[in-house]
Amino acid sequence: MLFDTPGWNINNANIKQNKRRKRNKKQKEEEPQKEEEEEEEVVEQQPKKKVAPVGINLQSNSNLDGSRFRILNETLYTSTGEEALKLFQEDEQNSTNNNNNNFQIYHRGFRSQIQQWPENPVQVIAKDLIQNTSSPILIADLGCGEATLAKLLAASHRHSHFSTLSYDLMADHEGWITLAECSSSIPLPGSFNDRTRNGVVDLVVCCLSLMSTDWVGMILEARRILKQDGQLQIAEVTSRFIDIHQFIQFITKLGFTATSKPDESNSHFILFKFAKSTTSLNLSDPKTKEETIQSGAKLLKPCIYKRR
Numbered sequence: 001m002l003f004d005t006p007g008w009n010i011n012n013a014n015i016k017q018n019k020r021r022k023r024n025k026k027q028k029e030e031e032p033q034k035e036e037e038e039e040e041e042v043v044e045q046q047p048k049k050k051v052a053p054v055g056i057n058l059q060s061n062s063n064l065d066g067s068r069f070r071i072l073n074e075t076l077y078t079s080t081g082e083e084a085l086k087l088f089q090e091d092e093q094n095s096t097n098n099n100n101n102n103f104q105i106y107h108r109g110f111r112s113q114i115q116q117w118p119e120n121p122v123q124v125i126a127k128d129l130i131q132n133t134s135s136p137i138l139i140a141d142l143g144c145g146e147a148t149l150a151k152l153l154a155a156s157h158r159h160s161h162f163s164t165l166s167y168d169l170m171a172d173h174e175g176w177i178t179l180a181e182c183s184s185s186i187p188l189p190g191s192f193n194d195r196t197r198n199g200v201v202d203l204v205v206c207c208l209s210l211m212s213t214d215w216v217g218m219i220l221e222a223r224r225i226l227k228q229d230g231q232l233q234i235a236e237v238t239s240r241f242i243d244i245h246q247f248i249q250f251i252t253k254l255g256f257t258a259t260s261k262p263d264e265s266n267s268h269f270i271l272f273k274f275a276k277s278t279t280s281l282n283l284s285d286p287k288t289k290e291e292t293i294q295s296g297a298k299l300l301k302p303c304i305y306k307r308r
Helices: 012-045 054-077 081-094 102-114 121-132 148-154 216-225 244-253 286-299
Strands: 137-142 162-168 177-179 201-207 226-237 256-258 269-276
Touching: 054 081, 054 102, 081 102, 121 148, 121 201, 121 226, 121 269, 137 148, 137 216, 148 162, 201 216, 216 226, 216 286, 244 256, 244 269, 244 286
Parallel strands: 137 162, 137 201, 162 177, 201 226
Antiparallel strands: 226 269, 256 269
16 A cells, blocks of 8 residues: 555545645635525526516506496486586596596597497488588587587588587587586577577587486577577487387477488487477476476486496
8 A cells, every 4th residue: 555655654634634624625615606606596586577468458457448438327327417517527626647537438438339330320410411511500519529520520521511519528628629518508698488589509419418317408408509490410329219209209399390200220329300499388487497307307218338
């Protein structure tokens, strides 16, 4: 053996100690590296925040808008015009986002529903007016929504024939819509007394707007602001009518004459055309007016979307 050869004075213990020192030194040099590696592993193992895809966020917002639209829709059909006005005014005061207030959400939902119909009634009315109006007329669009009728007529090749006043529960920032609660107070001259004859409007349009429980008040306001022989056009959802004949009789009683048969060619809505005429009702009397509004309320059913 090498270590037993004479002349070799090698201490085994020293050899072992030296080996230990070398090993310890090596371990000390390697330990920081291991710690660094462990730290890196911990960092890599930290859970990453999950970010929902944009499509999911959009779908979620769409679902929320859809739910709010259905709630608002039911509220508007089961409230008076004054209550609906208060609902939108309070929301406007509290809302910090004009694109996400109740009025905007309702009309986005409404637009989405109408797009699924075979025809849009306001487009049918606009097309008829463009084709058949031969002289300038003043139009009042009651419950105008997004003022679609006024915009369509203004963009037509016969735009000079039409001056359109658009009224709804909220005004817009572009100047198309004037704030008005249409079942009680449209800011235009007129009278319930036919002898006065100071109505100024040639045509009133109520397109899917007879919503409130006091919708009859909107017809009375239409009559008040119309010139004698002025025209009234109504478009309403087909499923709302309990009896179409009774509805026509009631509108006639208020002081109108049907100028044509109701247009039932569309599966989703019915179009009516009337002209202002005389009435035996004393609508200048507040009591008679209120009784008249109450008597016709149930002729139209509320349009409630089924919950899924």
